[in-house]
Amino acid sequence: xxxxxxxxxxxxxxxxxxxxxxxxxxxxxxxxxxxxxxxxxxxxxxxxxxxxxxxxxxxxxxxxxxxxxxxxxxxxxxxxxxxxxxxxxxxxxxxxxxxxxxxxxxxxxxxxxxxxxxxxxxxxxxxxxxxxxxxxxxxxxxxxxxxxxxxxxxxxxxxxxxxxxxxxxxxxxxxxxxxxxxxxxxxxxxxxxxxxxxxxxxxxxxxxxxxxxxxxxxxxxxxxxxxxxxxxxxxxxxxxxxxxxxxxxxxxxxxxxxxxxxxxxxxxxxxxxxxxxxxxxxxxxxxxxxxxxxxxxxxxxxxxxxxxxxxxxxxxxxxxxxxxxxxxxxxxxxxxxxxxxxxxxxxxxxxxxxxxxxxxxxxxxxxxxxxxxxxxxxxxxxxxxxxxxxxxxxxxxxxxxxxxxxxxxxxxxxxxxxxxxxxxxxxxxxxxxxxxxxxxxxxxxxxxxxxxxxxxxxxxxxxxxxxxxxxxxxxxxxxxxxxxxxxxxxxxxxxxxxxxxxxxxxxxxx
Numbered sequence: 344x345x346x347x348x349x350x351x352x353x354x355x356x357x358x359x360x361x362x363x364x365x366x367x368x369x370x371x372x373x374x375x376x377x378x379x380x381x382x383x384x385x386x387x388x389x390x391x392x393x394x395x396x397x398x399x400x401x402x403x404x405x406x407x408x409x410x411x412x413x414x415x416x417x418x419x420x421x422x423x424x425x426x427x428x429x430x431x432x433x434x435x436x437x438x439x440x441x442x443x444x445x446x447x448x449x450x451x452x453x454x455x456x457x458x459x460x461x462x463x464x465x466x467x468x469x470x471x472x473x474x475x476x477x478x479x480x481x482x483x484x485x486x487x488x489x490x491x492x493x494x495x496x497x498x499x500x501x502x503x504x505x506x507x508x509x510x511x512x513x514x515x516x517x518x519x520x521x522x523x524x525x526x527x528x529x530x531x532x533x534x535x536x537x538x539x540x541x542x543x544x545x546x547x548x549x550x551x552x553x554x555x556x557x558x559x560x561x562x563x564x565x566x567x568x569x570x571x572x573x574x575x576x577x578x579x580x581x582x583x584x585x586x587x588x589x590x591x592x593x594x595x596x597x598x599x600x601x602x603x604x605x606x607x608x609x610x611x612x613x614x615x616x617x618x619x620x621x622x623x624x625x626x627x628x629x630x631x632x633x634x635x636x637x638x639x640x641x642x643x644x645x646x647x648x649x650x651x652x653x654x655x656x657x658x659x660x661x662x663x664x665x666x667x668x669x670x671x672x673x674x675x676x677x678x679x680x681x682x683x684x685x686x687x688x689x690x691x692x693x694x695x696x697x698x699x700x701x702x703x704x705x706x707x708x709x710x711x712x713x714x715x716x717x718x719x720x721x722x723x724x725x726x727x728x729x730x731x732x733x734x735x736x737x738x739x740x741x742x743x744x745x746x747x748x749x750x751x752x753x754x755x756x757x758x759x760x761x762x763x764x765x766x767x768x769x770x771x772x773x774x775x776x777x778x779x780x781x782x783x784x785x786x787x788x789x790x791x792x793x794x795x796x797x798x799x800x801x802x803x804x805x806x807x808x809x810x811x812x813x814x815x816x817x818x819x820x821x822x823x824x825x826x827x828x829x830x831x832x833x834x835x836x837x838x839x840x841x842x843x844x845x846x847x848x849x850x851x852x853x
Contacts, residue, residue: 351472370391370401425487431480432488441467487828520567533571539834553812556631560578565624573628579617582611582614588607588610629667645694670709707734711737712736722782741763765794795814795817796821797828803852
């Protein structure tokens with residue numbers, strides 16, 4: 344905040360504080376100083392009227408708290424933007440309450456208190472100067488306030504309950520939201536920015552931010568995602584046959600590590616059951632379908648697993664589904680037989696992709712890649728993928744190293760099974776995005792996922808070579824308004840860095 348602005352608001356708030364202290368004294372002393380008594384002016388009549396208290400507490404005393412809070416937020420705002428938003432919100436409340444008090448004096452008491460009018464005037468100027476000096480902060484106020492409410496009120500409550508229980512119920516609530524609520528969300532969170540629009544593989548993306556596979560695995564949120572600002576979202580991962588999920592716990596929180604424990608193992612209703620309700624529907628965002636092999640001990644060979652995956656793709660082809668793309672998930676570390684039956688083997692990967700090629704899919708396919716392989720081996724995998732009809736790669740999946748330095752050991756020790764999302768995946772994902780861009784920038788569309796908690800995190804992935812980004816964990820920790828915040832802040836970063844469009848920034852750090 345500029346020094347001049349700070350001094351202006353500090354003077355206004357200090358004057359208001361002194362005025363409130365004086366009014367409080369008048370109320371308790373039953374005296375009035377310096378206030379003339381006329382047919383329309385009588386300070387004592389106003390400060391001792393039945394309207395001068397709430398629950399026995401003088402309104403002037405609330406004024407002391409109000410102006411003291413403004414001063415506190417003003418000083419704190421020099422270190423953190425959140426408190427400037429609190430200052431603005433409080434000043435809005437102040438002007439509304441001042442209007443109410445002037446209304447009371449004018450129509451009910453029918454007398455005015457000079458010092459009360461001074462307080463109302465100070466609130467007025469506080470509000471007006473805020474509108475003038477803090478235009479950018481007012482633009483971010485509504486969305487960011489949702490974030491504060493989630494982070495400091497709702498999240499502490501939700502985190503008291505089992506993570507999977509909360510996830511399943513929140514998804515059900517999202518599915519059942521009435522249309523007028525979705526329209527309100529769209530007004531608040533769904534703003535589109537021209538410098539974020541891209542055409543990728545013939546698809547127009549109005550936002551580079553998408554929902555990763557693993558969140559909406561029952562296809563419940565297809566009507567709400569765009570209203571939160573998502574440009575695309577992936578259903579699944581879904582498999583050919585139903586799987587009820589690995590033994591609990593399937594989901595856990597690691598707050599100190601900014602991570603989620605994930606152990607669902609492709610929990611899903613099966614490809615047909617999941618997607619049949621979406622037949623012929625149209626979507627405001629680009630819808631993707633993530634497909635993986637059924638998590639079953641019966642699939643104990645690579646050939647059986649390949650047949651299972653291909654069968655799932657064939658079933659989707661038969662449905663009249665308006666999806667925009669597919670994801671082929673070859674990298675889930677939580678599957679039965681995942682050690683013995685794995686698509687990482689180059690010969691097995693070659694065979695799988697050859698079978699996918701034979702399907703002649705009209706929509707682009709992206710391969711969801713692991714992040715726990717060496718860069719050299721990842722390059723070898725990419726060289727295999729390059730020979731096939733795959734349009735892009737996604738980096739990447741979960742962190743499998745329990746001893747990763749980003750993980751808090753106490754939190755890790757709470758869970759026996761599962762792998763880790765969020766910040767523990769961030770650096771490895773970034774490195775592999777960069778690797779893929781250096782070697783295959785003209786061959787693959789690269790999607791970056793893992794550890795995105797703000798626009799700066801997304802920007803790192805984009806400048807390392809990702810044309811699009813995906814997230815889940817950041818939304819759990821920061822709130823569903825995060826997507827709107829990332830879109831807004833990315834648009835500003837693009838301008839600040841001198842790019843006309845975000846596509847010009849892709850790979851600019853490589």
